[in-house]
Amino acid sequence: MKFTRTRTLTAVSAVALLGLAACNSEPATPETDAMEPAATDMTTPAADGTIVTVAQGNSDFSTLVSAVQAADLVETLNGPGPFTVFAPTNAAFDKIxxxxxxxxxxxxxxxxxxxxxxxxxxxxxxxxxxxxxxxEQGGGSATLTTVQGGTLTATVVDGTVTLTDAAGNTSKVVMTDVAASNGVIHAIDTVVMPN
Structure with missing residues (x-):
């Protein structure tokens, strides 16, 4: 998608204010399995290539890839980033x-x-x-500001990271740390919706 100048500046500001703070230090690996993925048949795609390339290489993300193309976001998600994408699986899109x-x-x-x-x-x-x-540092929850401008709340429920959207709907992280050259992908089981 070709962002307008305002949208681009907003995205860049968000990266500068929020994202880079999280990326500047390597946190110690906590002694918890809270981010362990739920049992799933998904295979982790190859770690090389951009977020779009990695998603294209995993058949469980084919609906997401089609949506990214329809929204004209391929160029953006092929950009330098870095980005963290909570990627809905095909099964997540099927719930819509x-x-x-x-x-x-x-x-x-x-x-x-x-x-x-x-x-x-x-x-x-x-x-x-x-x-x-x-x-853990947030006392059991973390607020994530998205590129769209809304927020997601991350918590751990029954040992699985769960995202809560603006409407109070939840989505479970089912696969973590799929590496890409310009970020990381975490697969989720439900599409989250902004206000």
């Missing part, structure tokens, strides 16, 4: 009614789709250990 999914993929809905997708992106490289540390 088919009519809604089809509607969002239409050119007239490009801005709405872009808003939903960028709500899944956090500036900076926040790996599982760093996110777990943020949750």
């Amino acid at each position: 009614p088919a009519e809604t999914r089809t509607s969002l993929m239409e050119p007239a809905q490009k801005e709405a789709l872009s808003g939903i997708l960028t709500y899944h992106v956090v500036p900076g490289r926040v790996d599982a250990a760093a996110l777990t540390q943020q949750i």
Whole structure:
């Protein structure tokens, strides 16, 4: 997607203010398995390539890749980043009614789709250990500001990192630390929605 100058400056500001602070130090690996992925049949894709390239290499992200293309976000997510993407799996997208999914993929809905997708992106490289540390330091929760401008709340529920969106809906992290040259991907089981 070709951001307007304001949107680009907003994204860059968000990276400078939030994301880089999380990336400047290597946190110690906590003695917790809170970020261990839930049992899943997904295989971790190759660690080389950009976020888009890595997602394209995993068939469980094919709906996400199609949505990124429809929203014209490929160039952005191929950019230098770094980005942390909470990537909905195909099964996560299947939870959305088919009519809604089809509607969002239409050119007239490009801005709405872009808003939903960028709500899944956090500036900076926040790996599982760093996110777990943020949750612990936050007394059991961490607030993540997304590129879209909204927030997600990360907590640990029954040993699994769970994201809560603006409407109070939750999504579980089912796979962590899929490395890309410009960030990291964590797979989630439900699409989160901004206000």
